Amino acid sequence: MAVLLAFFQGLFFLIGTLVRREQELFARISGYNDSVLYQMAGVPVLLLSLVMVSAVGEYVIELGRRGALEHIQTLPVDMKLVMGAHATTIVSVSLLYYFAVTVPFVYLRGGPGAVAHLLPAMLVLALGLLPLFLFAALVALLTLLVRTEAFLELVSASVYTFTGIAYPLTVFPQFVALVAQLLPHPHVAESVRLAVFYGVLEPARLVPMLAVLAGYAVFSTAIYSRIERVLRRGGRYEVVTE
Amino acid sequence: MVAAIEVEGLRKTYVERRLWRVKRVVTALDSVTFAIERGTMVALLGPNGAGKSTTVRILSTLLLPDGGTARVMGHDVVKEASSVRRVIGVMLDPEKGHFGRLTGLENLVFYGVLHGLTRSDARSRAVELLEQFGLGDARDRPVEGYSKGMKARLAICRVLIHDPEVLILDEPTAGLDPISAREVRERLKGLKREGRTVLVTTHNLWEAEELSDRLIVLNRGRVIAEGTPEEVKRAFGLMWNVELEVSGNLEGLKLGWETELGISERGRPLLKVMIREDPSELVPLILSELRSRGVQVLSVSVREPTLEEAFVRAVGGA
Amino acid sequence: MRSSRSDLWAGLWAFSRLLLRSPWFAVGLVTAPVWSIGIGLTFAIHSPSLLSDQGSLRALSLGAGYFVVTSIVLWNVGHFLRQVREEGVLHSVIVAGGRVELLMLSRGITALPYTALAMALSYSAMVSLLGSSPVLVDPAGAVIAFLLLHALLVSVSLLAGSAFLWIRRPWLVTNLLQFLLPLSSGMVPIELFPEPIRSVVSASPVAHLFELLRRTVTGTESIPLADAQLFLSASLSVVSLLALSMVAMRLSTERMRRTGA
Numbered sequence: 001m002a003v004l005l006a007f008f009q010g011l012f013f014l015i016g017t018l019v020r021r022e023q024e025l026f027a028r029i030s031g032y033n034d035s036v037l038y039q040m041a042g043v044p045v046l047l048l049s050l051v052m053v054s055a056v057g058e059y060v061i062e063l064g065r066r067g068a069l070e071h072i073q074t075l076p077v078d079m080k081l082v083m084g085a086h087a088t089t090i091v092s093v094s095l096l097y098y099f100a101v102t103v104p105f106v107y108l109r110g111g112p113g114a115v116a117h118l119l120p121a122m123l124v125l126a127l128g129l130l131p132l133f134l135f136a137a138l139v140a141l142l143t144l145l146v147r148t149e150a151f152l153e154l155v156s157a158s159v160y161t162f163t164g165i166a167y168p169l170t171v172f173p174q175f176v177a178l179v180a181q182l183l184p185h186p187h188v189a190e191s192v193r194l195a196v197f198y199g200v201l202e203p204a205r206l207v208p209m210l211a212v213l214a215g216y217a218v219f220s221t222a223i224y225s226r227i228e229r230v231l232r233r234g235g236r237y238e239v240v241t242e
Numbered sequence: 243m244v245a246a247i248e249v250e251g252l253r254k255t256y257v258e259r260r261l262w263r264v265k266r267v268v269t270a271l272d273s274v275t276f277a278i279e280r281g282t283m284v285a286l287l288g289p290n291g292a293g294k295s296t297t298v299r300i301l302s303t304l305l306l307p308d309g310g311t312a313r314v315m316g317h318d319v320v321k322e323a324s325s326v327r328r329v330i331g332v333m334l335d336p337e338k339g340h341f342g343r344l345t346g347l348e349n350l351v352f353y354g355v356l357h358g359l360t361r362s363d364a365r366s367r368a369v370e371l372l373e374q375f376g377l378g379d380a381r382d383r384p385v386e387g388y389s390k391g392m393k394a395r396l397a398i399c400r401v402l403i404h405d406p407e408v409l410i411l412d413e414p415t416a417g418l419d420p421i422s423a424r425e426v427r428e429r430l431k432g433l434k435r436e437g438r439t440v441l442v443t444t445h446n447l448w449e450a451e452e453l454s455d456r457l458i459v460l461n462r463g464r465v466i467a468e469g470t471p472e473e474v475k476r477a478f479g480l481m482w483n484v485e486l487e488v489s490g491n492l493e494g495l496k497l498g499w500e501t502e503l504g505i506s507e508r509g510r511p512l513l514k515v516m517i518r519e520d521p522s523e524l525v526p527l528i529l530s531e532l533r534s535r536g537v538q539v540l541s542v543s544v545r546e547p548t549l550e551e552a553f554v555r556a557v558g559g560a
Numbered sequence: 561m562r563s564s565r566s567d568l569w570a571g572l573w574a575f576s577r578l579l580l581r582s583p584w585f586a587v588g589l590v591t592a593p594v595w596s597i598g599i600g601l602t603f604a605i606h607s608p609s610l611l612s613d614q615g616s617l618r619a620l621s622l623g624a625g626y627f628v629v630t631s632i633v634l635w636n637v638g639h640f641l642r643q644v645r646e647e648g649v650l651h652s653v654i655v656a657g658g659r660v661e662l663l664m665l666s667r668g669i670t671a672l673p674y675t676a677l678a679m680a681l682s683y684s685a686m687v688s689l690l691g692s693s694p695v696l697v698d699p700a701g702a703v704i705a706f707l708l709l710h711a712l713l714v715s716v717s718l719l720a721g722s723a724f725l726w727i728r729r730p731w732l733v734t735n736l737l738q739f740l741l742p743l744s745s746g747m748v749p750i751e752l753f754p755e756p757i758r759s760v761v762s763a764s765p766v767a768h769l770f771e772l773l774r775r776t777v778t779g780t781e782s783i784p785l786a787d788a789q790l791f792l793s794a795s796l797s798v799v800s801l802l803a804l805s806m807v808a809m810r811l812s813t814e815r816m817r818r819t820g821a
Binding site for chain 3: 003004007008011012015016018019020021022025026029030035036039148150151153154157158160161162166167168171172
């Protein structure tokens with residue numbers, strides 16, 4: 001996975017560095033003065049989120065296929081505890097990944113100053129990865145419900161294109177940006193980007209991010225019980241993968 | 243009788259590598275030789291790792307041997323693989339080998355066309371087989387919705403789609419419930435009655451005894467016994483147990499056979515006599531011997547050795 | 561009597577049904593334009609004026625469609641061999657005397673309507689979203705160019721697919737290939753790159769193939785070569801890759817028989 005993240009980050013860096021850039025025009029659209037650094041700071045958040053959606057989804061599908069999901073259901077364990085343990089592991093590993101794949105490119109683009117800004121960025125990300133994980137877990141549960149792995153692909157494509165992390169959403173109709181605000185992704189990416197560019201933790205950005213985090217926590221818990229009931233009623237934990 | 247399958251000195255070694263380093267070398271077959279006559283059903287027995295699946299795969303042309311020869315209906319499995327494939331039907335896993343999203347009928351038509359049938363011929367043959375194997379009602383349903391037993395029956399239909407003379411079936415009843423397993427066994431008996439040659443591998447010794455004319459027992463890549471179930475039991479020197487409830491003085495009793503003293507379930511003295519020869523001839527001799535020594539026999543029971551005992555002795559002692 | 565035609569026919573008949581019944585087909589057609597817009601914008605954002613120039617926008621949109629089609633073929637055809645091996649179908653096919661390379665080729669052929677639809681949707685959606693209208697300058701030429709492009713992608717997928725039987729993380733290779741292949745053949749308009757890169761890309765036969773498609777669809781030119789030269793170079797590369805992929809499939813099947821894997 002680390003290889004893949006580094007590959008994508010390197011690829012986006014290489015393309016961004018090699019193509020003819022129109023920084024003034026980009027600044028007018030995005031408010032940032034460097035399109036490459038813009039992507040180097042934000043794209044890993046997007047990639048990590050996609051990896052989480054796919055990894056958590058595949059993990060749950062695999063558990064279902066092996067019958068382990070039913071086994072877990074029968075254990076006297078609080079599901080919040082299981083989720084918490086998974087979240088802690090995934091968030092810690094993701095932070096490490098972010099740091100490892102971002103440092104070289106941020107250094108090349110923004111110099112040592114920008115690298116120093118990665119510290120506040122990591123702090124923001126430590127918080128921001130939680131709603132991203134909850135989102136991924138929610139998608140995994142919904143995949144069990146719709147019973148096709150192709151659902152993960154639909155979510156990944158939508159997250160990539162409509163959350164405005166790799167580029168601003170200015171070319172889309174306004175409702176796309178409004179819908180995107182309901183997802184945790186743009187809040188997390190924007191907070192991280194502000195930290196990388198300016199070395200600050202912007203309360204104005206952090207508050208909506210925390211609000212979305214809280215919202216997702218409540219929403220996930222509520223929807224989890226509903227989905228669990230539906231699964232237990234149907235008794236089918238296997239997802240079609242072909 | 244002409245042999246349908248002839249295997250001579252078959253050898254196969256698997257080499258496990260990690261990058262370029264050899265991690266492990268496993269000898270799967272070590273000079274295996276046997277022959278199967280046409281129109282018979284033969285069970286290949288052996289514990290896990292004995293070389294059964296390797297033998298089946300070589301005979302199915304899926305695996306190349308390192309040495310030795312194997313011929314099916316006179317065709318060499320290495321040099322004449324295409325000719326072998328025309329005369330065999332192979333099932334490696336009763337649950338696998340089908341496209342889950344295609345219906346049972348579509349799967350059979352697919353394999354029929356691969357075997358060179360026209361689509362209409364493949365279809366009529368498939369319909370006939372599906373009816374014959376009790377899948378007529380399910381023929382237009384996707385296979386992913388079939389039960390294990392239905393998949394196993396469909397797999398038999400698949401191997402019969404081109405009407406082969408030789409069937410090679412690797413554990414055809416594995417994982418099936420008793421009713422489905424019985425159904426499959428009945429179908430296999432039917433195939434034998436049709437005059438086909440059938441080679442099955444199984445872990446189920448009772449099943450092997452029930453189905454097969456002959457057994458081939460493999461262990462650690464070698465044939466350790468071969469013959470009818472009776473011959474295999476005898477080859478391993480298994481003994482019949484003659485159990486006699488007796489009364490009278492057994493002190494110093496010595497017979498010409500191996501004996502053991504015990505207490506029966508009813509609390510009476512129990513004399514166990516172990517014999518290797520046919521009990522129908524020996525039991526009267528034992529009775530008259532006991533009578534001549536003043537021992538009264540209250541009841542007699544003879545317990546036949548099972549194939550399982552033969553198998554455990556053969557494999558455990560190997 | 562069985563023949564190569566029966567292998568191809570059996571594959572076409574079964575795989576077209578499989579494709580139509582797979583949820584991936586419908587989902588793939590929905591996500592194709594979504595991915596192409598996302599990937600296109602990711603590269604275009606460095607030069608936003610690209611999006612206001614009709615020709616460049618169409619070329620970029622077609623390039624993004626090329627990325628999506630590459631991805632579809634790699635996952636749909638490249639991973640199929642491994643998938644059928646896991647499902648036990650491959651063994652049954654070999655025992656039935658089926659030629660694996662021909663069956664896989666039929667899998668590639670059945671994917672053609674899927675990729676054509678995905679390309680059309682991706683190209684039109686991105687061009688339309690950005691306020692322009694999709695054009696098709698030379699329909700007959702575009703069909704020929706797309707057929708060649710599809711054949712090339714199938715060949716690469718079959719080559720990769722025969723390797724996927726033996727490597728531990730085929731998804732990793734697929735992820736790399738689905739970006740590297742389109743990017744190295746001019747998915748992002750090469751006018752945006754400095755001269756040395758432009759020269760390298762212009763010399764690639766795979767880039768010639770995409771250039772042929774771009775010319776016939778959008779009418780824009782990036783590589784200074786005549787149509788006939790592009791066609792010849794593209795056809796040669798497709799034929800040689802296809803032949804190579806057939807040999808690779810054969811070798812892979814033989815290796816399976818040798819090792820029992």
